[in-house]
Amino acid sequence: MKHxxxxxxxKVFEKQLATNRFELDGNPPPHWEDFEFAxxxxxxxxxxxxxxxxxxxxxxxxxxxxxINPNIKYVGMDYSEEAVKIAREEFxxxxxxxxxxxxTKEDAQKFDILHxxxxxxxxxxGDEALEFFLSxxxxxxxxGRVAANLEEPSKVVEYEVYDEITTYKFTHNFSNxxxxxxNHGYEILIKGDLTRLTLLYTKK
Numbered sequence: 001m002k003h004x005x006x007x008x009x010x011k012v013f014e015k016q017l018a019t020n021r022f023e024l025d026g027n028p029p030p031h032w033e034d035f036e037f038a039x040x041x042x043x044x045x046x047x048x049x050x051x052x053x054x055x056x057x058x059x060x061x062x063x064x065x066x067x068i069n070p071n072i073k074y075v076g077m078d079y080s081e082e083a084v085k086i087a088r089e090e091f092x093x094x095x096x097x098x099x100x101x102x103x104t105k106e107d108a109q110k111f112d113i114l115h116x117x118x119x120x121x122x123x124x125x126g127d128e129a130l131e132f133f134l135s136x137x138x139x140x141x142x143x144g145r146v147a148a149n150l151e152e153p154s155k156v157v158e159y160e161v162y163d164e165i166t167t168y169k170f171t172h173n174f175s176n177x178x179x180x181x182x183n184h185g186y187e188i189l190i191k192g193d194l195t196r197l198t199l200l201y202t203k204k
Contacts, residue, residue: 003124003158003165003166003167003168004124006165006166006167007079007080007083007122007165007167008079008080008081008082009080009082009164009165010082010086011162011164012161012162012164012165013057013058013080013082013083013086014086015162015164016057016058016162017058017060017086017090020058020060023060024060024063030192030196031117031144031145031192031196031198032064034144034191034192034198035061035064035068035115035117035142035144035198036064036068037191037198038142038189038191038198038200039051039065039068039069039072039113039142040068040069041200042112042113042140042142042200043068043069043071043072046112046139046140046202048072048112048113048139048140049071049072049073049112050072050073050074050075050110050111050112050113051065051072051073051074051075051111051112051113051114051115052075052077052107052110052111052113052114052115053074053075053076053077053115053116053117054077054078054100054103054114054115054116054119054133055077055078055079055100055116055117055118055119055122056076056077056078056083056084056087056095057078057080057083057087057118058083058086058087058090059076059083059086059087059088059090059091059094059095060091061074061076061115061117062074062076062087062091062092062094062095063091073111074094075094075095075096075111076094076095076096077095077096077097077098077100078095078097078098079097079098079099079100080097081097084096084097100116100119100129100132100133101132103133103136104136105136105137107136108136108137108138108139111138112138112139112140113138113139113140113141113142114133114136114138114140114141114142115141115142115143115144116133116141116142116143116144117143117144117145118144118145119143120143120146120170120172121145121146121147121169121170121171122167122168122169122170123168123170124156124168124170125156125170126154126156126170126171126172127154127172127176127180130143130172130177130180131180131184134180134181134183134184134186134201135184137203139202139203140200140201140202140203141186141199141200141201142198142199142200142201143197143198143199143201144196144198145196145197145198146172146177146196146197146198146199147169147170147171147172147194147195147196147197148171148172148173148174148177148194148197149171149172149173149174149194150174150194152171152173153173154170154171154172154173154176155170155171156168156169156170156171157169174194177190177197177199181201185203185204186201186202186203186204187201187202187203187204188200188201188202189202
C-alpha cells in the first residue's frame, strides 16, 4: 500500500476545489444528481437530519447539502490536514481531520447518514472498507462514484490523479456489493452505471 498517503497533498485539493467551483457554477457532474436524489429521499421519506461525510476532500458536499436541504446537519472528515484546511477556508467550520478506520459504532449513533463520495474506489482494499463501513451500524450508508464489473472479481490498479499523485483505482465485483450489504442487514438501492455507481444502503 505504498500510495496510501498520496492524498495528503495540498496541490491535489487546490485542483479539486477549482474543479468543484466550476461544477457548482452550473456544470454539475452526473453523480451529484444521484446524491441529490438520495438525500431528498432520506430527508423527505425517512426523516434523516444529519450526515457524516467521510473522505470529504475540499468539502464541496457541504455546499451541496446546503442547496438540497439547508436544515441537514453536516460534518466532514478527511485524513488529510491540507484538505481540512482548504474545506474550512472555503465552506466554514464543519470539518475535522480523522481516519475512517477510527470510526466506531458510537459514531453511528450520532449521525443518520454515513456518506463517502469517491472513497471506496480510491482505497487499495475496497471490499474490506465496504465491510468495515457497514459493520458500524449507520441507519443509512451512501457511497458515490463506485466502480464495478459484472463478471470479474474485484481488482485494484494504480493510476495518476490531477497530474500530481499516484493512487489506487478499486473496481468491485457487482454481486459482492449486494452480498456484503445483505450480510450486514442492509437493503441496497443502486443508481448510475458501472463506471460511477451511487449505492444507498438502508437497514432492514
